[in-house]
Amino acid sequence: MTGNAPVRLRSEESFARAQSVFPDGTSRVTIERDSVPLYIERGMGSYLFDIDGRRFLDLNCNFTTLIHGHAFSPVVEAVTRQLQRGSCFANPTESEIELAELICGRIPQIDRVRFVNTGTEAVLFAIKAARAFTGRTKIAKLEGAYHGAYDWAEVSMAATPDNWGDSAAPKATAFYRGTPPSVLEEVVVLRFNDVEGASRLVTLHAGELAAILLDPMPSRGGLIAPKPEFIMAVQETARKEGVLIIADEVLNLRQSFRGASARYGLVPDLVAMGKIIGGGLPIGAIGGREDVMKVFDASVGRPLLPQGGTFSANPLSMVAGLAAMRHLDHAAFAHLEMLGNNIRDGLGRAISSRGVPLCVTGAASLFRIHPLARIPTEYRETYPTRAAATVTKRLTRFFTQNGVILPLNAAASISTPMTLGDAKFIVDVFVHFLDTHRDGLCETERSL
CATH class of the missing domain: 3.90.1150.10 (Aspartate Aminotransferase, domain 1)
Incomplete structure (x- = not known):
């Protein structure tokens, strides 16, 4: 058995080992395999x-x-220097101020920022901030759009022809088995680029809606350009009804120097960010209008929305993000x-x-x-x-x-x-x- 024996790739050997420690041999559902990763x-x-x-x-x-x-050199150098000084502290560092100043100075409609660790957390706290600010509980979101792993944000993320319902009133569908029925009742599903439908549904549920969660160009939804009239209709209806707009730019902030909302004429009240602002390290951020972001303010006692996180604003992510963003x-x-x-x-x-x-x-x-x-x-x-x-x-x-x-x-x-x-x-x-x-x-x- 020499010479012509098939050579087993190290990837195949690694995948065999992984299957003994991970449920399906991988550590996240997004890992692609054909037939091994x-x-x-x-x-x-x-x-x-x-x-x-x-x-x-x-x-x-x-x-x-x-x-x-x-292995972008400025990020490697910044993280190496910071590692020699310490990887995380319970106290703040100047690097978090510098990254926040860059974001506030660059992205329109962002007066204040709070850092978290993932895009999911950024969306999660943006939704909570909208609820705390408005006193309402429901949200509206786009069918097929991905916003991370928060129950309400996952609704209708994977809707199918078998369950998505009427085009005029899309049905709220569960993403995973065990989703509480109450979650589905608190999400109004909109179709992307449906000008009349979006305006009608937002108006119909306005008294209960805290926010419209909107990715300016949903990746999972097709990476499709928004119609200007759709952006305008959603924005005008939201303003009229006192509903906040959350722009999920965790992915699409990379669309321009000032982000995707600026590119497409959207003026959000809150912006969820992540990915590129961390320079390759875990990060998320919520930014927005000063009055809305005040729900996080703990300077005079318990805030309307407490937000912590052991690794939020950790110095490694801050210096990596600062180096990456300065070169963008x-x-x-x-x-x-x-x-x-x-x-x-x-x-x-x-x-x-x-x-x-x-x-x-x-x-x-x-x-x-x-x-x-x-x-x-x-x-x-x-x-x-x-x-x-x-x-x-x-x-x-x-x-x-x-x-x-x-x-x-x-x-x-x-x-x-x-x-x-x-x-x-x-x-x-x-x-x-x-x-x-x-x-x-x-x-x-x-x-x-």
Whole structure:
């Protein structure tokens, strides 16, 4: 048994070990496997290297977090210096003030900030802040949009044709077995880009609504551009009815120097942030109007909304985030915008010239490839048939086999170390996929 015996990859061995300690062999449900995960040894710039010695251009960037790619020198240096001084304290540090000053000075509508540890916490406390400020309990949110792992924010995140109900009045659906029925009763579900429906439902429930939770371009919902009239209608109705607007920019803050809300004309009362503001370390933040953020104020006794957290504003995340954000200047965003346009245009031209039933959505440093002949306008249009899901899986697998990590059914993200050569490589791999799978793609279109 030598010579011709198959070589077992270290990733396969690691996955076998993992299955003895994790429920399904992984530590989070978002880990992709085909049929085993890629176990990473290191990252450098826009590339990842797995434990089997393979190199991949990384379009996941830890779910859009690593806007400067891997092992970004200013972050490495800042964290190294801080580690030598201590990793966490019960007392505040000056670095948290500096990062908060940067955020308040850059992002419109943010007068005050509180730091937490994750995007989920940021959304959670933004919802609680809206409840504390308004005295109301219900929220409205978009069907299909992802906002982290808070019961109310998870409602209708994974709605299906079997349970999502009437388009005029979407049904509130549970994300996991055991969701309390009372949670579903406290969430009003809106459809993205449904101008009339959103205004009508918000008005109907206004007396009980604390806030509208709105991702300006929902990633899980399709990475679809918002219609200006939808943003305007939601905003005007909310103002009229005294309902707060929470912009979830945990992912989409990377859309411009001032974030996604500024890009699309949304004027939120609260903003949930995370990912890029931590420089690759765990972080979340809630920012907003001074009067709304006053619910956190404990200077004269117990606040309307107590918020703590052992690792909130920990100095490692603060210095890493500060280093990353300081290097996200206008030139960096212009570079990302240029690369994003180049990739989306290249993918679009390849699709058009071959007449295959695919399309591309996204903006700035984000893009997503859909197994659809037309660009969708809301979540229900993106829900995949079995045939469409097969196409997406083949596409992701093909990219992996050709040295590119392309997220499955999620936003692909660009990082500042990427070059026009990297952009060309992405388009070239996609063209190769189209040319080798064209017959299957056209057959899929006939089955839709």
